[in-house]
Amino acid sequence: MMTTRSMRRRIAALAAAAVLLAAAACTDSPGDAGTVKVGLLVSLSGTYTTVGEDMQRGFKLYLDTHGGKLGGRKVDLIVGDEGDGPATAVPAAQKLLERDRVVALTGLVGGATVDKVQTLTTAKKIPLVGANARPAFAPVGGKARDLTYTWHTSYNSDEPGIAIASHIKAQVGDGEVYAIGPDYQGGYDELRGFTDTFTKLGGKLANPDGKTVFTPFPTTENFLPYLNKAAQEKPKAVYTFYAGAAAVAFVKQYAQSDLKDVPLYAAGFLTEGSVLTAQGPAATGIRNVLNYSPTLPNPANQQFVAAWSAAGHTGQPTTFAMASYDAAAVLDRALAAVDGDVTGEELNKAIGEVGRIVSPRGDWQFEPTEHRPVQRWYLREVKADGPVLSNVLVQDLTTLPAS
Structure with a gap:
């Protein structure tokens, strides 16, 4: 009723x-x-x-x-x-x-x-x-x-990372961020947008040799070896991009890995739509960037x-x-x-x-x-919105492309 x-x-x-x-x-x-x-x-x-x-x-x-x-x-x-x-x-x-x-x-x-x-x-x-x-x-x-x-x-596929880089730099201070994503064009663009902007702002990557780790696409289903290896670098935060079925596996395994207590930031596709329902409580607290929030x-x-x-x-x-x-x-x-x-x-x-x-x-x-659109980008956080998890608006980040 x-x-x-x-x-x-x-x-x-x-x-x-x-x-x-x-x-x-x-x-x-x-x-x-x-x-x-x-x-x-x-x-x-x-x-x-x-x-x-x-x-x-x-x-x-x-x-x-x-x-x-x-x-x-x-x-x-x-x-x-x-x-x-x-x-x-x-x-x-x-x-x-x-x-x-x-x-x-x-x-x-x-x-x-x-x-x-x-x-x-x-x-x-x-x-x-x-x-x-x-x-x-x-x-x-x-x-x-x-x-x-x-x-x-x-x-543009590099814009989410560009939009959130300054916010993450402010959160980690002098700490290092570990970057990981899928090995194909979308992954290259998404991670490059973040790493290039973050390092220009004085940020440091926790990755060995300062290079993003790319996982084989679309074949990678077990992310735990990559995540536990990343934990050995003791990052202050992790930044990533995955979408679809890979996003579900990544988020669930992140919550089981040695990185589970390290803040996870992402392009918003990681927790967007039906994948968030499939991820369930494992996604709670993930902060992400996108051009839209419901x-x-x-x-x-x-x-x-x-x-x-x-x-x-x-x-x-x-x-x-x-x-x-x-x-x-x-x-x-x-x-x-x-x-x-x-x-x-x-x-x-x-x-x-x-x-x-x-x-x-x-x-x-x-x-x-x-x-391409000249538009606002938003910081979102996965949290309960009534009875369901949602990407709840936290704040405006920036307008891209910048004038």
């Missing part, structure tokens, strides 16, 4: 969702201007399945609360499986671009996938609106990458959380769902600005003119050169 408090929460959630639906029905978008095909490429198998599923839910939530339309056009959403990286993702992207002839591609969980797929979308002059990892693109043939058709509603008090987030609940999704919305929701919002605004038939070139131009996006994370806009 529901308590009075539970009933009030449910009624409030439904009311807020109704507001979203009513607002969607009263937008300034033009009438039905035909159907457009949009490709959503996310991990529906492999290590990051939970991330991909949340991204799919976020994009579909926006569609569902906007009558199945973006910019007044009915959307034919075609979903592809990214799997664990380029080997699966590239053929799936080629199908979406060449056979399905989508006008935009969104999603993409992994940085290595983005690195490969953005060359395909650029060649086809189709906008890529990525909604998760974005690598620091290496030059090709000595020349900077052409990012004209590459946009992201998420972040406890942010702004009206857009309160409506987003209510709509998420009203849609029947368990748990709280994640940054993965939020960024994908915002990708749909960007496409909504851009498609509304395109007259007549939609081409990749016209849509891409319109994306560049969407301006400020009112978002659950707080308002943001695209940085004009690299096409």
Whole structure:
């Protein structure tokens, strides 16, 4: 039987969702201007399945609360499986671009996938609106990458570490920090952002030779040998990045290791979404950094959380769902600005003119050169929020990229 408090929460959630639906029905978008095909490429198998599923839910939530339309056009959403990286993702992207002839591609969980797929979308002059990892693109043939058709509603993969480095330096003082992460592009970017910034601030790494320890990806399931070896260096704190199934194993084994009493800091993906439920009490006290928290008090987030609940999704919305929701919002605004038939070139131009996006994370806009969000980053801590564990907002950290 529901308590009075539970009933009030449910009624409030439904009311807020109704507001979203009513607002969607009263937008300034033009009438039905035909159907457009949009490709959503996310991990529906492999290590990051939970991330991909949340991204799919976020994009579909926006569609569902906007009558199945973006910019007044009915959307034919075609979903592809990214799997664990380029080997699966590239053929799936080629199908979406060449056979399905989508006008935009969104999603993409992994940085290595983005690195490969953005060359395909650029060649086809189709906008890529990525909604998760974005690598620091290496030059090709000595020349900077052409990012004209590459946009992201998420972040650069090195930004979480950059955002939290100053806070950790203040916490450890003259103490040393041990850095550990997965051996692939996302791990390199995430850990480099932290270690480069931390050491520039005068911080010292506890790692032998001052080099991050990288664990084999995606094969590492037993982290205890790495963690117990790290404990021998007597660090004042540990910084890490893992996500998906690896994050569950890492957190549970950390609590069993010789490091269990050493403060653990992380990019927020370590405890984001369903992995936090799987980690349980072992995650309590982990401090992490991300561009979103479900406890942010702004009206857009309160409506987003209510709509998420009203849609029947368990748990709280994640940054993965939020960024994908915002990708749909960007496409909504851009498609509304395109007259007549939609081409990749016209849509891409319109994306560049969407301006400020009112978002659950707080308002943001695209940085004009690299096409990534200028946004706030937040310090969060895993603690009880009522009957469940949550990444509770502690404080603002910084805005990136810095002006």
